[in-house]
Amino acid sequence: MSNDLLEVDPIAGQGEIMEVSMGPHHPSTHGVFRMDVRLEGEKVVRLKPVFGYLHRNHEKIAEHGAYLAAIPYTDRLDYLCSMTNNWGYCLAVEKLAGITVPERAEYIRVIVAELTRFQNHAGLVGFLLQDMGASGTPLMYAFREREKVLDLFESLSGARMMCNYMRFGGLRVDATAAWLDEVRRLLPALPRFLDEFENLLRANEILMARTQGTGRLSRELAVSAGVTGPMLRASGVNYDVRKVDKYGIYDRFDFRVPLGDHGDVYDRYMMRILEMRETVKILEQALRGIPEGPIMDPKVRLRGLRPKAGEAYGRIESPKGELGFFLISDGTTNPYRYRVRPPSMINLTILEDMCLGQNIADVVVTLGSVDIVLGEVDR
């Protein structure tokens, strides 16, 4: 959180430069996030993201607790996607300690992770349109669907958002047959919602005018800046950790990775819609293939786990991008080093590059298309 508002150097001969501090309580920043913007007229000539308002040193807290104790804290990173956060952390611990996961647990992990992706993308699309001035209606449509997924999470784990559901070696509770039927009943409604959304908006003139060509990100810069997730794929780079690492059982499912062409806000918006369709496909296959069996490796000591000294990096494709956890063990019950690779924060690296030369109103739309959650940016 650094502030260098005071050194203003008007660029000679280019008119007056105005400093605008957008945030930390601007409604479009989706949390406590600030942008130090310098404007020439309406044009952005400099933009520095400033964050850290929610910093609580999550990593230090986790290093002070046992391996098990960090799981509920990971819920609070990207608080819209607690299930995938749990998975990323559990995957890292499983790699560190050499733990295997029963097949049924792997299937349920895929189901809840894809439901998480769906509700995150639905929420994002709603928020993005809200930022563009489509006040209320699209957001309410998106939240109507998101609500159904959160109800499922509540009946499975007891909590709508802070699920605390996964454990290294498996899951905390099993999914009942009734719950799986509930998911099966929900599935046909999801493509209908997407059709409705697309019919309304895909060729909408205002949406196209505001988003096409806005916030362009080139392929080369996206790769160099470590941008991941739908944002990377909107720039045309075919990189999805589900396909590359095939963690869990993702090699068993048939799905495609949508790719964009222009790397602008419109492509990023479409990427989310298309990914939601693929998510529905994965869910259908997972629900068909789920076997009976245990959900927890009985040999795993949840309390008092002492992995051998060493280190491991586990990463998953979270809805926001590559979510990774890097752990160093010194042979005791607490991790010696616990590090989160926050996709939201790293995707912000190129925010300035995307916004330079654009109007200030486009900054709002560009930021909306990055999909940040400040709980994860600040940790």
Next chain:
Amino acid sequence: MSTLPPVEDIKAQIEAGVPGAVVTVVQNGSPSAQHSLLLGREHARDAALFLRDHAELRLDFCSLVTGVDWLDTETSEKVKVKKVVEGPDGTQQETEVEETRKTKIPGYLEAVYHLFSMEKKHGPVVIRVRTANRADYAHVPSLTPVWRSCEFQEREAFDLYGIVFDGHPDLRRILMWDGFADFPMRKDYVPPDDDALATVPHGKSPEVQA
């Protein structure tokens, strides 16, 4: 998807491609078996460029950058030393005496980079660069000119660990506030015993500089 050569081969390739580079393999005892490469500070950036541009490795994606704090360690061993002592009758006698000898191994800060290839879809290759000591501002070369993704993450390691990345374009605190003078992720950091809500500088010295 191609597979990566073992780290020993990558080490040999760096040593052949970057004259003078010092590379050591750091073994990893966990089942993940991700051994890493420790680069000497002097040639770290050249080695990183080599890894990025190598036609087969093409490690174009630096996923994770982080700091690790390794404290000073002290090992003690008992050694038998021959010493001349004055006996009870006043004569000089040579006897064996047991002594504890302590050796202090100085700690260091470490920057760890996880590299992947988006083009070849392989990885990770883990590289580490160590500072000379655990002084307040300990230096390593910045790899931001090689991979843009290091920009914010190196700033974070600077902010929380006090690792100064030489050559970083914009090395400022990122999560803590300006004027904060300590490095909270260090293992020997003691949180101040003051009002948790007061955002006034505390700790060692008021100025923060790279």
